[in-house]
Amino acid sequence: MNETLQHNAQIKSTDRRSLITPEGIDLQIQLADVGARIGAIVIDLVIINIALVLGFFVFVLAGITVNPEVAISLYIVFALFLRSFYFLAFEMGPKAATPGKRMMKIRVAARNTAIGQARLSANAIFARNALREIEIFLPLSFLMANTESVDGLVGLLGLIWSGLFLLFPLFNKDRLRAGDLIAGTWVVRAPKPLLGRDLAKQDSHKVYTFLFSAEQVEAYGIHELHVLETVLRTNKAATLQEVADRIRKKIKWEKSVQENDRDFLSAYYRALRKRLEARLIMGVRRKNKFDAR
Incomplete structure (x- = not known):
């Protein structure tokens, strides 16, 4: 990424x-x-x-x-x-x-x-x-x-x-x-800034087919979340596939036959963001994947 x-x-x-x-x-x-x-x-x-x-x-x-x-x-x-x-x-x-x-x-x-x-x-x-x-x-x-x-x-x-x-x-x-x-x-x-769509809410009906364990979500931090958001907003097929394959390898996720790379990344983005926000409320801020858990 x-x-x-x-x-x-x-x-x-x-x-x-x-x-x-x-x-x-x-x-x-x-x-x-x-x-x-x-x-x-x-x-x-x-x-x-x-x-x-x-x-x-x-x-x-x-x-x-x-x-x-x-x-x-x-x-x-x-x-x-x-x-x-x-x-x-x-x-x-x-x-x-x-x-x-x-x-x-x-x-x-x-x-x-x-x-x-x-x-x-x-x-x-x-x-x-x-x-x-x-x-x-x-x-x-x-x-x-x-x-x-x-x-x-x-x-x-x-x-x-x-x-x-x-x-x-x-x-x-x-x-x-x-x-x-x-x-x-x-x-x-100084163009008028346009807010992008909230990726956590986009295609929300598809993300519930993916269930990640706590250990899998803990694999990345805030920096990787921002990079993943950039990848999703860019929405290039080759990049989506490359990043999805890296995350699957990192978290040891087995890809199913019908699994779509963008759906997988959107689901993981939602889960990672939810986890990081919950930890931030408790005062724990994980900067990146190398940060101590």
Whole structure:
């Protein structure tokens, strides 16, 4: 079973990376593609601009009844505050994602795995967003500005400057912005998790034809239970047969003529899980087959 798990673990996409949690768990994550990141920033900019338009009408109405100059000043402060803290506020939240990122099913994550830390800090969020003005808003402002009065060479240098930051994620394998590079972050996919069916309840009408002794169930531990669950969910005939034959040999089980490999493994999974859960209630946790009984 160990060989089967190792073989499955080796099948990785080029977009997959290792993320080590503070508890030392290696999570395989997938980098967000460029299209999702562009879509997210477009959605966020649309939201910001809608808020700015709505805010403008609110402050205009306030200016009519109070003081136009004060209203305009307050609106400028509001616009600066919104653009500066929109990304900070959402990315420092528990989901580490703006509305645009959540709609595109991506989020920000720490990539500092060298010392086993994967916690996203406020300093990292501030650093990556502080550079957003230089990376995105400054280039956009430059591209939309009237450059007729600007010297040709200066305009070309400004365009190159803008392009370097805007296209920076396309020229590194982790698709990092300059802000990500400095802050030690990256943007990863965060699809909505789908819970698999409970294998202990699946095909329950078939498992009662198999009766295992206490000694046979005691042959394996929690690690083997997890591997067996992976095998059952993968549901490949060759793997099911190989694993079933190994377990039969281990527990000295005689295969009958009509016995199905998947039914046998499902029944053994149910029995092993029930036994391990019962022992866990009593405070006994058996990590694997080599653990003392």
